[in-house]
Amino acid sequence: MNNNVTLLPEEEIVLRHGKVKALMKCQGIDFALIADNATIYYLTGRVYAGFVGLYADENIPVQYFVRRPVGLTGEGLTYIRKPEDIPALLLTDKIESVGLEFDCQAYSSCLRLMKVFAGKNPVNVSGVIRKVRSVKTAFELGLLRRSGIIHTNVYERIPSLYQDGMTDLEFQIEIERESRLKGCLGQFRISGGSMELFMANILVGDNADNPTPYDFAMGGAGQDPSLPVGANGTVLKPGVSVMVDCNGNYTGYMTDMTRVFSIGKLTDLAYKAHECSIHICRVLEEQGKPGIEAKELYNKAVEIAEASGLSDYFMGHKQKAGFVGHGIGIEINEGPVLAPRSKDVLESGNVIAIEPKFVIPGVGAVGIENSYVVSEDGLVRLTHAPEEIICL
Amino acid sequence: MNNNVTLLPEEEIVLRHGKVKALMKCQGIDFALIADNATIYYLTGRVYAGFVGLYADENIPVQYFVRRPVGLTGEGLTYIRKPEDIPALLLTDKIESVGLEFDCQAYSSCLRLMKVFAGKNPVNVSGVIRKVRSVKTAFELGLLRRSGIIHTNVYERIPSLYQDGMTDLEFQIEIERESRLKGCLGQFRISGGSMELFMANILVGDNADNPTPYDFAMGGAGQDPSLPVGANGTVLKPGVSVMVDCNGNYTGYMTDMTRVFSIGKLTDLAYKAHECSIHICRVLEEQGKPGIEAKELYNKAVEIAEASGLSDYFMGHKQKAGFVGHGIGIEINEGPVLAPRSKDVLESGNVIAIEPKFVIPGVGAVGIENSYVVSEDGLVRLTHAPEEIICL
Numbered sequence: 001m002n003n004n005v006t007l008l009p010e011e012e013i014v015l016r017h018g019k020v021k022a023l024m025k026c027q028g029i030d031f032a033l034i035a036d037n038a039t040i041y042y043l044t045g046r047v048y049a050g051f052v053g054l055y056a057d058e059n060i061p062v063q064y065f066v067r068r069p070v071g072l073t074g075e076g077l078t079y080i081r082k083p084e085d086i087p088a089l090l091l092t093d094k095i096e097s098v099g100l101e102f103d104c105q106a107y108s109s110c111l112r113l114m115k116v117f118a119g120k121n122p123v124n125v126s127g128v129i130r131k132v133r134s135v136k137t138a139f140e141l142g143l144l145r146r147s148g149i150i151h152t153n154v155y156e157r158i159p160s161l162y163q164d165g166m167t168d169l170e171f172q173i174e175i176e177r178e179s180r181l182k183g184c185l186g187q188f189r190i191s192g193g194s195m196e197l198f199m200a201n202i203l204v205g206d207n208a209d210n211p212t213p214y215d216f217a218m219g220g221a222g223q224d225p226s227l228p229v230g231a232n233g234t235v236l237k238p239g240v241s242v243m244v245d246c247n248g249n250y251t252g253y254m255t256d257m258t259r260v261f262s263i264g265k266l267t268d269l270a271y272k273a274h275e276c277s278i279h280i281c282r283v284l285e286e287q288g289k290p291g292i293e294a295k296e297l298y299n300k301a302v303e304i305a306e307a308s309g310l311s312d313y314f315m316g317h318k319q320k321a322g323f324v325g326h327g328i329g330i331e332i333n334e335g336p337v338l339a340p341r342s343k344d345v346l347e348s349g350n351v352i353a354i355e356p357k358f359v360i361p362g363v364g365a366v367g368i369e370n371s372y373v374v375s376e377d378g379l380v381r382l383t384h385a386p387e388e389i390i391c392l
Numbered sequence: 393m394n395n396n397v398t399l400l401p402e403e404e405i406v407l408r409h410g411k412v413k414a415l416m417k418c419q420g421i422d423f424a425l426i427a428d429n430a431t432i433y434y435l436t437g438r439v440y441a442g443f444v445g446l447y448a449d450e451n452i453p454v455q456y457f458v459r460r461p462v463g464l465t466g467e468g469l470t471y472i473r474k475p476e477d478i479p480a481l482l483l484t485d486k487i488e489s490v491g492l493e494f495d496c497q498a499y500s501s502c503l504r505l506m507k508v509f510a511g512k513n514p515v516n517v518s519g520v521i522r523k524v525r526s527v528k529t530a531f532e533l534g535l536l537r538r539s540g541i542i543h544t545n546v547y548e549r550i551p552s553l554y555q556d557g558m559t560d561l562e563f564q565i566e567i568e569r570e571s572r573l574k575g576c577l578g579q580f581r582i583s584g585g586s587m588e589l590f591m592a593n594i595l596v597g598d599n600a601d602n603p604t605p606y607d608f609a610m611g612g613a614g615q616d617p618s619l620p621v622g623a624n625g626t627v628l629k630p631g632v633s634v635m636v637d638c639n640g641n642y643t644g645y646m647t648d649m650t651r652v653f654s655i656g657k658l659t660d661l662a663y664k665a666h667e668c669s670i671h672i673c674r675v676l677e678e679q680g681k682p683g684i685e686a687k688e689l690y691n692k693a694v695e696i697a698e699a700s701g702l703s704d705y706f707m708g709h710k711q712k713a714g715f716v717g718h719g720i721g722i723e724i725n726e727g728p729v730l731a732p733r734s735k736d737v738l739e740s741g742n743v744i745a746i747e748p749k750f751v752i753p754g755v756g757a758v759g760i761e762n763s764y765v766v767s768e769d770g771l772v773r774l775t776h777a778p779e780e781i782i783c784l
Contacts, residue, residue, distance in 0.1 A: 177569045
């Protein structure tokens with residue numbers, strides 16, 4: 001085991017920390033104290049219990065304050081028992097404003113840190129982190145490509161897992177197993193405590209029209225009222241669509257992909273909507289370049305669905321999702337967001353999932369989802385499974 | 393589908409809300425606004441996006457402020473777009489202090505709610521909720537018993553899933569599948585953003601001695617530095633122990649159970665430590681009655697391990713966990729906590745997992761974990777799989 005507190009190549013560490021420091025400087029944040037697992041992983045290449053301390057000043061080295069695990073080593077590392085131990089370890093005269101993760105740390109935790117840094121100006125560093133993490137480095141893109149390849153391999157195996165008479169849950173469990181055997185970590189990292197999903201959302205027939213409390217593109221009643229999303233025990237019968245949106249976390253970085261299967265033949269409307277989804281992807285792939293506003297892509301998708309007479313089914317039927325795409329990476333809900341009021345502008349290195357989906361009453365959900373890297377030439381796809389509806 | 397915003401029997405709703413209101417009254421909290429999924433589930437029997445609003449005054453009905461899903465009905469329900477819509481719906485002259493979930497809601501979210509309730513005194517209601525949820529109702533105990541029964545059935549099937557030459561991950565994946573086929577929801581609800589685990593912690597041989605950043609009883613290196621806990625690809629070979637601590641969420645309420653298997657024969661020290669774990673459980677089962685301090689049970693466990701000369705291995709070897717048990721229910725880390733500085737006192741209706749475990753270098757982890765209801769006669773066990781080490 002490598003016990004160094006940073007597991008990434010040195011130049012990658014320098015690059016990531018430099019990006020954060022530059023944006024902190026722009027926003028007048030002298031020092032940031034990071035406690036969120038996903039961002040500690042971003043800044044070090046590992047998860048530990050504790051904090052990363054970054055000064056905006058690039059001449060002051062990054063500090064790693066660790067509670068657990070025991071046995072880590074490396075420059076800048078100090079073991080602490082509690083956050084109150086930190087100020088004595090800092091150049092506090094260099095710090096006027098302290099950036100804390102207001103958007104993801106609990107109120108009590110932030111309040112405690114504010115007391116630790118009494119006299120300093122506490123500011124929200126969450127926006128800086130979100131912005132930096134939304135533009136992937138070449139190293140990160142390598143991990144995302146790797147996830148995309150394995151994710152694709154798993155999807156190509158899905159038809160072989162089907163047996164006549166299965167329920168959605170039984171089918172899902174075989175897909176989960178296949179994913180795990182191919183290296184899926186299972187863990188579905190998502191920002192914000194209110195989002196929950198286990199491993200995959202598999203929607204069969206009219207269960208796709210059951211609204212969910214969660215802010216996902218699609219719903220489903222789920223197995224139990226304690227987790228009301230996804231498969232609900234529906235038997236796979238001729239004439240229904242089977243939408244598979246399964247966890248693509250093979251490397252700590254997640255790709256997001258959805259494909260649709262059918263039992264026998266679906267209605268013409270279902271095929272038309274599915275083709276429309278593919279068409280939307282093709283159009284957005286062309287238009288999705290650095291500098292374009294994320295909301296423009298959303299509006300384009302809505303416009304195409306409307307022009308095809310499919311608005312009633314687009315992004316849900318009884319309940320509609322308010323976006324057609326979202327950034328992905330260490331977490332499944334990163335920036336930029338493709339939504340009507342999004343202020344995000346696409347940048348080279350963004351990685352986004354686009355998921356123009358439809359719910360057709362009596363049939364189920366259709367449409368695809370792919371993950372893409374934003375490049376100067378448009379979107380470069382990371383998820384390569386066949387896009388047509390495959391009859392099981 | 394039942395579209396009522398509350399899915400529990402009316403008397404159960406009254407009971408749970410009454411418990412919260414009574415404790416709010418004690419603490420001078422006039423009104424509480426609950427947003428956490430786990431507590432919304434506790435208060436309504438379902439998860440929705442929005443808030444539950446409770447007045448301490450038992451004459452004022454509970455209000456349900458819902459953003460998603462569409463289509464819910466029921467007394468006290470109002471659809472809202474944003475929290476700013478709420479005050480106009482309240483009897484604000486009855487409210488001086490507003491209880492918010494400081495311990496689990498993000499700083500930004502709480503700040504926003506404080507602005508919504510400007511002029512009112514914001515106070516932390518997390519302690520009230522934690523306390524109320526730690527004492528289960530008869531209805532909740534029924535769900536926990538049900539989880540315990542299915543959990544036990546799954547554990548009894550574990551030996552049949554083993555094949556010579558498997559890795560820890562391959563074995564885990566078959567156990568995951570078996571659990572899921574028996575109805576496991578997969579979802580592992582845990583309070584606090586810093587705790588992460590996928591489905592199960594299966595530790596084979598010396599991987600049990602790899603320290604983890606997470607505050608679990610045992611560690612393991614994990615598959616990937618992005619999720620450093622649990623199985624790491626170790627091949628199951630003669631002489632190693634296989635500790636299985638797998639998700640017991642079959643009903644929205646989780647039981648927690650650990651059992652140990654072996655490949656061939658283990659060392660005498662390993663069997664001695666395992667017997668000591670079972671002995672600690674038997675002693676704590678006797679002593680664990682309403683009124684006893686949780687830390688007394690912790691101290692008793694430590695004392696028995698010491699008297700057996702096993703302190704070096706107790707609750708970890710390279711890194712030690714700071715507790716021997718914890719409350720369970722909707723989340724896996726509820727109150728009371730069996731730890732040296734715990735202020736919890738056991739009450740009738742608490743449900744706790746006790747997990748006196750040992751890590752024996754060269755062999756792996758041994759010891760058991762059971763889930764129990766605290767009753768006047770001591771602890772009543774919910775998890776019934778055989779406790780001895782089973783040779784695979």
